[in-house]
Amino acid sequence: MSVTLDISDGLASVRLNRPEALNALSFAVLRELSAAFDEAGRSGARVLVITGSGDKAFCAGADIKELMGRGLVAQREGALLGQATFSKLGRLAMPSIAVIHGYAFGGGLELAMACTFRIATPNAKMGLPEIKLGLIPGYGGTQRLPRLVGEARALEMVLSGKTIDAAEAERIGLVNRVVEGQDPVALGREFAGQFTGFSRCASVFAREAIQRASETSLEEGLKIEADLSTLAFQTADASEGMHAFVEKRNAIFRDE
Ligand code: CAA
Secondary structure (H helix, E strand, O other), X not given: OOEEEEEEOOEEEEEEOOHHHOOOEOHXXXXXXXXXXHHHXXXXXXXXXXXXXXXXXXXXXXXXXXXXXOOHHHHHHHHHHHHHHHHHHHHOOOOEEEEEXXXXXXHHHHHHHHOOEEEEOOOOEEEOHHHHHOOOOOOOHHHHHHHHHOHHHHHHHHXXXXXXXXXXXXXXXXXXXXXXXXXXXXXXXXXXXXXXXOOHHHHHHHHHHHHHHOOOOHHHHHHHHHHHHHHHHOOHHHHHHHHHHHOOOOOOOOOO
C-alpha cells in the first residue's frame, strides 16, 4: 500500500508511503488517500494527521513521470480527482494536520493546504514549482494559497516557482508553527492536543463558519455565523459547558 491509515487513541494517522519517489502522488495514491479519508471519517477519530514516510519529503507533488504524455481529457479528470480528494479533508468532522518534514512541493503542498492546519519541521522546504515544468497548480493551489497568504504572496510563489523554508512559511502564515522533533506523528499528536477535549459539535460549526468567511460577503458570513452559533447554543454540550462554568468544574462534553 502506498498510503497507510492507523487509528489509535482518537487519532487517525494517514501516511504517504512511497519514499523511493519522495511520496509523489500517483493517481493510485490519490485513490488510496481518498479511501483512507473516508475510513478515517467513519472511525470516529477526533483528529487526522498526515505525514510522509522517509526523512526527505512530506510529498514532492504529482507523479511527473505518470503525467507525461497524458491526453487532455485524462489530465482534466486527474485534476478533478486530486481536487475532490483534497476537498474531502474540509468536510471531515475532525480537523486535519499536515506535518511537513522535508519537501512539500506542488500537489504535496496542495494536500497540506487542504488540511485544517500545517506544522513544519525546520528542514521543511515548500513551493509550487509547476511553472518550471510549464504547468500551473492543479490540485487547488491557485485557490487555497491566496486564501492562506494573500494574493500578492501567492502570485509571487506561483509565478516564480520559488522554494521557501519553514521559517518563511511560518512568517507568511502558510504554516501554523515550526516544530522540532524526529517523529512526525508524535509532532502532529502534540499539536492536536490543543483542539481535542472540546465539543465536536462546536468544533465543526466553528470550522464551517471560518471556512465560509473567505467564500462569502461579510453580510452573508455574519448570517452564517448567527445560524451556526445558534445551532451550537442548542447542543447538550453548550448546556454542559455553561453549567460547568457556573459550577466551577471541568465540562464533560459528549458531542451531543
Ligand atoms: N514525481 C515523480 N517522481 C519524483 C517526483 C515527482 N514529483 N519527485 C521526485 N521524484 C523521484 C525522482 O525522480 C527520483 O527517482 P529516481 O531515483 O527513480 O530517479 C526520486 O524521487 C528522488 O528524487 P531526486 O533524486 O530528484 O531527489 P533530490 O533530493 O535530488 O531532489 C526534489 C528532491 C527537489 C524534491 C526533486 O525531486 C524535485 O524537484 N521533484 C519534483 C518537484 C515538483 O516539481 N513537484 C511538482 C509536480 S507537478 C504537480 O504537483 C502538479 C499539481 O499541481 C498537482
